Amino acid sequence: MDDVIIIGGSFAGLAAALQLGRARRKITVLDTGLPRNRFAGHSHGLLGRDHKPPLDILAEARQQLARYQTIRLVNARADSISGAIDDFSVLTADGESLAARRLILSYGVVDQMPDVPGFAEGWGRSIIPCPYCDGFEVADQHWGLVWSGPQSHNQVRLFHDWTDTLTVLADGHEIPSDIRADLARRKIAVVDGRITEIASPGGHNAVAMLDNGSRVAVDILFAHPRNKPSASLHESLGLATVDTPLGIVLKVDERRETSMPGIYAAGDLTNPQLPSVTTASWQGAMAGIFAQQSMLA
Known part of the structure; x- marks a missing residue:
């Protein structure tokens, strides 16, 4: 034994x-x-x-x-x-x-990877979850954050230690007006629409395609499935x-x-x-x- x-x-x-x-x-x-x-x-x-x-x-x-x-x-x-x-x-x-x-x-x-083409393929490279793990390597670049719920608001505050350039992708979530106002105060862009595909052209870069026809290109995309x-x-x-x-x-x-x-x-x-x-x-x-x-x- x-x-x-x-x-x-x-x-x-x-x-x-x-x-x-x-x-x-x-x-x-x-x-x-x-x-x-x-x-x-x-x-x-x-x-x-x-x-x-x-x-x-x-x-x-x-x-x-x-x-x-x-x-x-x-x-x-x-x-x-x-x-x-x-x-x-x-x-x-x-x-x-x-x-x-x-x-x-x-x-x-x-x-649990979302049913979005390109997400699983980019996971761990162009799509990552943890700024403590990988944030230093992409500091001062354009970050994207896929909104996943109320906890994402704290992520916005956290990311400021690494970058001042952040775009939030709502991905179909209803972000409350008071939180949107806070994001605007922090000069953080919010892009509405659901993500339909993510391309990873190379390195950490990611491009999110939305169901409204918009394309959002960032140097790194953070997501929390x-x-x-x-x-x-x-x-x-x-x-x-x-x-x-x-x-x-x-x-x-x-x-x-x-x-x-x-x-x-x-x-x-x-x-x-x-x-x-x-x-x-x-x-x-x-x-x-x-x-x-x-x-x-």
Whole structure:
């Protein structure tokens, strides 16, 4: 029996594995090899690994974990979970049955691409969600923001640290008059009409075609599509969740433990508001530490 099975081997999962491996705990990491940021050319904001391709960072992390003999990395998907604290069972898609005292869920989320031609193709390159991740590289350029709801108003305020040139694409949303007045005060253009297609001519550039015939060209386009957990294991377990403007996340306490004793969670699966490799790594490390401490005699 393992001490801990970690489901999801991206930044949060591997950070948890590192802490547990250094504590000489026996663990298995299950991973499908499809991290959320695989579409991005570079990852930013991670100390010591700034502006490095995310897949390269993960590959190096796995190489470093190889020195810990109690860590087993398995390329497999977890199909089901059963049991309770000190006696969990995980069945993989390959038919392997694993047992562990604790579980860490770090299988992340998937972004739900809108049915707009060109959106998925530009995602992570000309269409991005996070100014902390990529804003520095496109600072002082013309930014576009696809309006997605009331939370977009705060994004407008946030973006001013990077650029003074911003165009809001309403994309069919009814933006209240008081918010429109505030946008006008900030000298931010609002373009009405629903987006029907997005072209990415090269680099970060994006051109949005609207149903009213308008075309809006920007140097970078920010958008915040809803996301959902990349697996449904938490549903079968009945774990408590929280509905946020961007999607469903798992509810955890200050020790990263979910509503079921012995199951911890970290990364984008618990934090859609500020997704980054830094926060995912920190949360994963803490989940590993708290899981280890919960098993002390």
